[in-house]
Amino acid sequence: MIRDLTWLDFAYLVYAMRWTIALTALALVGGGLLGFVVAMLRVVPLAPVRWLAVGYIQALQGTPLLAQLFVFYFGFAIFGYRVQPWVAATAAFSIYASAFLAEIWRGCVQAIPRTQWEASAALGLSFGEQLRHIILPQAVRIAIPPTVGFLVQLVKNTSLAAVIGFIELTREAQITTAATFKPFAVYGIAAGLYFCICFPLSELSQRLERRLRVAR
Amino acid sequence: MSLVRIENITKRFGPLTVLDGVSTTVEPGEIIAVIGRSGSGKSTLLRCINGLEPIQGGRIWFEDQLVNDPATDLRRLRQQVGIVFQSYNLFPHLSVERNITLAPTVVKKMAAGDARGLALDVLKRVGLEDKIAAYPDQLSGGQQQRVAIARSLAMQPKMMLFDEITSALDPELIGEVLRVLEAMAKSGMTMMLVTHEMGFARNVASRIIFMHQGKIWEEGPTAKVLGSPATPELVSFLGSVLH
Ligand SMILES: Nc1ncnc2c1ncn2[C@@H]1O[C@H](COP(=O)(O)OP(=O)(O)OP(=O)(O)O)[C@@H](O)[C@H]1O
Numbered sequence: 001m002i003r004d005l006t007w008l009d010f011a012y013l014v015y016a017m018r019w020t021i022a023l024t025a026l027a028l029v030g031g032g033l034l035g036f037v038v039a040m041l042r043v044v045p046l047a048p049v050r051w052l053a054v055g056y057i058q059a060l061q062g063t064p065l066l067a068q069l070f071v072f073y074f075g076f077a078i079f080g081y082r083v084q085p086w087v088a089a090t091a092a093f094s095i096y097a098s099a100f101l102a103e104i105w106r107g108c109v110q111a112i113p114r115t116q117w118e119a120s121a122a123l124g125l126s127f128g129e130q131l132r133h134i135i136l137p138q139a140v141r142i143a144i145p146p147t148v149g150f151l152v153q154l155v156k157n158t159s160l161a162a163v164i165g166f167i168e169l170t171r172e173a174q175i176t177t178a179a180t181f182k183p184f185a186v187y188g189i190a191a192g193l194y195f196c197i198c199f200p201l202s203e204l205s206q207r208l209e210r211r212l213r214v215a216r
Numbered sequence: 217m218s219l220v221r222i223e224n225i226t227k228r229f230g231p232l233t234v235l236d237g238v239s240t241t242v243e244p245g246e247i248i249a250v251i252g253r254s255g256s257g258k259s260t261l262l263r264c265i266n267g268l269e270p271i272q273g274g275r276i277w278f279e280d281q282l283v284n285d286p287a288t289d290l291r292r293l294r295q296q297v298g299i300v301f302q303s304y305n306l307f308p309h310l311s312v313e314r315n316i317t318l319a320p321t322v323v324k325k326m327a328a329g330d331a332r333g334l335a336l337d338v339l340k341r342v343g344l345e346d347k348i349a350a351y352p353d354q355l356s357g358g359q360q361q362r363v364a365i366a367r368s369l370a371m372q373p374k375m376m377l378f379d380e381i382t383s384a385l386d387p388e389l390i391g392e393v394l395r396v397l398e399a400m401a402k403s404g405m406t407m408m409l410v411t412h413e414m415g416f417a418r419n420v421a422s423r424i425i426f427m428h429q430g431k432i433w434e435e436g437p438t439a440k441v442l443g444s445p446a447t448p449e450l451v452s453f454l455g456s457v458l459h
Pocket residue numbers: 229232234252253254255256257258259260261
């Protein structure tokens with residue numbers, strides 16, 4: 001039965017946005033924590049540890065996100081575990097985000113001049129103290145704009161979670177389209193809703209970047 | 217006992233030998249000027265002394281600590297040997313006060329109140345106590361370099377290393393930094409400084425080390441080495457820096 005597209009459908013789409021936002025937030029927290037650890041492993045003065053971190057980042061950046069999602073969703077089923085779509089999606093997106101955030105943050109740490117490491121080492125600071133007091137406070141400033149930029153990508157990429165049945169904005173749009181057969185209108189609305197999340201983030205990123213240029 | 221003993225050290229960067237069989241000692245209270253052409257290994261020698269560069273042969277002792285021993289606590293060593301660089305390397309995100317108090321509070325666990333007193337104290341010695349709340353980018357190059365000196369002094373080192381600390385400064389700012397160095401020299405601090413300021417070296421240094429091609433080519437009391445250089449290389453070097 002094909003029915004009309006109503007305000008109720010619009011309300012459902014808006015309502016489904018919360019799962020898009022929730023998935024993004026969970027992935028940001030999980031990926032942020034993991035990504036921070038990987039970024040630090042990437043700069044420690046111990047080559048084998050750095051290689052391990054590089055391998056992790058390469059493996060995740062070199063494979064499609066869609067494949068990672070399937071691995072988490074169907075992969076566990078092979079071993080007899082049934083995972084909920086939201087669990088698989090959160091895990092996959094966290095790990096995906098961790099690789100990209102690690103790489104972004106590593107770049108920010110390495111953008112701090114070598115002389116800052118040297119001057120702090122010469123004062124007797126340990127590696128951890130150097131990071132905490134000298135390197136990270138300076139790296140954080142330059143990390144904010146690219147991190148927010150990645151967040152925008154993350155919001156849009158959560159639409160892939162629809163393929164494993166996680167009901168976020170895109171999946172809701174698929175369901176609505178199936179019932180109303182108005183793909184153009186429905187996906188148009190969905191796209192507009194994504195824009196409503198991403199545009200303020202992009203703006204924020206640009207404003208932060210401008211602020212940083214004038215700040216000390 | 218010598219403060220520093222350098223015994224036949226070799227330093228390589230890949231295939232390039234930068235220090236080649238260098239030996240010397242530093243006695244307490246000595247002021248040594250290290251001179252030589254660009255690339256002769258002056259900075260590298262200084263950086264080896266406080267363990268910023270590992271060496272491939274020989275030994276460096278600071279008092280009873282073997283600097284190039286993996287078991288040596290470099291953190292402890294670096295509290296005793298300060299170094300100031302050509303490019304100041306202040307921490308741009310920290311105020312002058314915090315630049316100075318960071319290492320005493322973090323490394324030496326000094327109480328915050330004591331550290332502030334210490335900061336004022338060392339800033340007075342470089343004539344900048346009124347800049348305690350400023351940030352590095354609000355200071356001139358000469359002032360930044362004086363803060364860098366104060367930052368090192370706050371660790372109360374037994375010896376200070378200076379690597380061409382006036383080379384990045386405008387000519388009119390060099391004097392204020394050299395005056396700080398002179399005052400430190402008078403106070404009895406043991407100092408080793410790489411410098412191109414020959415007038416300053418002549419007036420302040422007790423000994424000259426002339427480096428050439430990674431070796432100590434000539435070394436001795438200032439008046440003797442500068443007054444009657446023994447090698448053609450030093451003669452030619454002095455000729456080139458005097459005009
Ligand atoms: N990190 C490094 N990697 C490779 N080569 C280096 C490194 N640091 C220094 N060198 C080389 O070692 C040699 C000695 O350098 P050093 O900085 O000690 O010379 P210097 O006498 O201080 O010269 P300058 O007067 O220009 O400062 C130079 O040939 C330089 O190119």
